[in-house]
Amino acid sequence: MPSETVRITVDTLAFAVAQGSLEVLLVKRKYEPFKSYWALPGGFVLDTDFSLEDAATRELYEETNVSNVYLEQLYTFGDKGRDPRGRVVTVAYLALLRQEGLELRASTDASGVAWWPLSDLPSLAFDHEQIVSYAYQRLKYKIEYSPAAFKLLPQKFTLRDLQTVYEAILRKPVDNRNFRKKFLSSGVLQELDETSQEGSYRPARLYCFSEQDFEKLPDRPVFVF
Amino acid sequence: MPSETVRITVDTLAFAVAQGSLEVLLVKRKYEPFKSYWALPGGFVLDTDFSLEDAATRELYEETNVSNVYLEQLYTFGDKGRDPRGRVVTVAYLALLRQEGLELRASTDASGVAWWPLSDLPSLAFDHEQIVSYAYQRLKYKIEYSPAAFKLLPQKFTLRDLQTVYEAILRKPVDNRNFRKKFLSSGVLQELDETSQEGSYRPARLYCFSEQDFEKLPDRPVFVF
DNA sequence: TATCGATTACGTTAAATTTACTGAATTACC
DNA sequence: GGTAATTCAGTAAATTTAACGTAATCGATA
Numbered sequence: 382m383p384s385e386t387v388r389i390t391v392d393t394l395a396f397a398v399a400q401g402s403l404e405v406l407l408v409k410r411k412y413e414p415f416k417s418y419w420a421l422p423g424g425f426v427l428d429t430d431f432s433l434e435d436a437a438t439r440e441l442y443e444e445t446n447v448s449n450v451y452l453e454q455l456y457t458f459g460d461k462g463r464d465p466r467g468r469v470v471t472v473a474y475l476a477l478l479r480q481e482g483l484e485l486r487a488s489t490d491a492s493g494v495a496w497w498p499l500s501d502l503p504s505l506a507f508d509h510e511q512i513v514s515y516a517y518q519r520l521k522y523k524i525e526y527s528p529a530a531f532k533l534l535p536q537k538f539t540l541r542d543l544q545t546v547y548e549a550i551l552r553k554p555v556d557n558r559n560f561r562k563k564f565l566s567s568g569v570l571q572e573l574d575e576t577s578q579e580g581s582y583r584p585a586r587l588y589c590f591s592e593q594d595f596e597k598l599p600d601r602p603v604f605v606f
Numbered sequence: 607m608p609s610e611t612v613r614i615t616v617d618t619l620a621f622a623v624a625q626g627s628l629e630v631l632l633v634k635r636k637y638e639p640f641k642s643y644w645a646l647p648g649g650f651v652l653d654t655d656f657s658l659e660d661a662a663t664r665e666l667y668e669e670t671n672v673s674n675v676y677l678e679q680l681y682t683f684g685d686k687g688r689d690p691r692g693r694v695v696t697v698a699y700l701a702l703l704r705q706e707g708l709e710l711r712a713s714t715d716a717s718g719v720a721w722w723p724l725s726d727l728p729s730l731a732f733d734h735e736q737i738v739s740y741a742y743q744r745l746k747y748k749i750e751y752s753p754a755a756f757k758l759l760p761q762k763f764t765l766r767d768l769q770t771v772y773e774a775i776l777r778k779p780v781d782n783r784n785f786r787k788k789f790l791s792s793g794v795l796q797e798l799d800e801t802s803q804e805g806s807y808r809p810a811r812l813y814c815f816s817e818q819d820f821e822k823l824p825d826r827p828v829f830v831f
Numbered sequence: 832t833a834t835c836g837a838t839t840a841c842g843t844t845a846a847a848t849t850t851a852c853t854g855a856a857t858t859a860c861c
Numbered sequence: 862g863g864t865a866a867t868t869c870a871g872t873a874a875a876t877t878t879a880a881c882g883t884a885a886t887c888g889a890t891a
Contacts, residue, residue: 581859
């Protein structure tokens with residue numbers, strides 16, 4: 382009665398913002414199916430994985446050497462025929478991180494790992510293009526009502542850094558002054574005593590994100606631009 | 607390499623509003639595990655199910671005789687130990703429907719089907735209580751930015767009917783006049799030439815929902831009360 | 832047939848928020 | 862000491878929200 386053999390994988394779509402552009406982390410497949418295609422890092426859930434998120438964390442680490450990142454479940458894909466090897470149900474995860482300090486390293490069953498700009502992706506294995514667009518949609522909404530954007534920034538950042546993240550994700554410029562006003566009046570930013578000298582102009586104040594103050598906000602979109 | 611045997615089920619949490627109260631559809635289990643506990647309708651994904659949503663639709667029909675309802679994927683639960691029979695990954699679905707015209711009928715492996723008020727549920731099998739609270743959370747947000755509430759109403763309805771749905775889900779009274787104003791000015795309601803006589807007072811105008819006009823709205827919360 | 836209770840339906844106003852701006856302050860560089 | 866570039870402070874009109882008052886319409890009642 383209980384169905385044929387169904388196998389479960391977890392795939393992770395990792396986002397980061399680099400030089401004002403939104404990028405995703407991909408691995409190049411060394412073997413069939415979809416040999417030499419780029420794909421999301423991921424793989425089969427093992428007996429030793431307590432949770433699906435644990436599995437996603439482990440696979441991300443094994444396939445890219447990336448660890449310690451924010452993860453959340455995205456969507457589960459299970460249509461017949463999405464994997465030529467048989468029925469495979471994939472639980473997709475969304476990861477948000479910074480590129481600095483990473484040492485990308487492909488596993489032995491991959492021939493490469495790299496960041497790709499979302500606006501210029503290669504064609505992907507399986508139905509991974511669908512996962513990418515689903516994840517991007519989610520991210521766009523998420524930065525409006527959650528502290529998601531801060532997962533893409535270092536602890537200390539300037540308002541310009543924060544705005545760059547929003548503009549990269551929204552793909553449109555936002556009004557400098559209204560952006561600052563909305564964030565400063567929201568109370569989620571803690572002003573630090575440090576500044577950041579970027580160029581031959583006025584240095585920008587550094588801030589850090591206050592999780593506690595964020596909790597006080599209503600849980601509906603507050604960072605809408 | 608590809609893990610132990612993992613089995614996949616789809617469980618559906620069906621919501622409806624009856625007499626101003628939000629209710630969920632449950633089935634009573636006839637066999638172990640969790641014999642005689644109430645649980646969400648659902649079961650194993652079969653080879654014949656093309657998609658996971660197809661599987662959810664089929665299981666809902668087999669276990670409760672309910673068909674033709676709105677379904678959307680909710681979340682996937684896969685922690686070890688959530689099912690005593692072994693590793694079971696459950697893809698949970700959210701269903702929205704009306705109770706009128708249904709003929710609930712339990713399958714042979716269940717000893718009952720019934721609507722339960724969300725505010726007064728029995729203790730549930732597996733981790734189904736977690737699924738219920740996740741679904742309720744989702745529904746609460748969903749009626750703010752999506753036409754979800756209309757899935758719980760007949761084609762023709764009064765503004766009072768609509769308000770009752772919102773109040774049942776939000777669990778709080780809403781200002782009558784502001785509620786009407788917001789919906790009427792949103793443009794998603796088409797005024798009909800009919801009225802509904804409910805009691806010994808002024809009859810209420812009937813409206814229907816316009817999907818097209820809804821599409822024109824910004825995709826952020828517009829029905830917030 | 833006039834009044835009453837209940838509910839639908841329409842408006843009004845003050846407060847809060849959003850949007851589109853003006854312009855000053857600070858830095859490195861020449 | 863001026864210039865370019867960017868950070869940062871603020872203002873004012875337009876829009877939206879929140880909290881109300883009140884008229885219109887029905888069946889029931891007397």
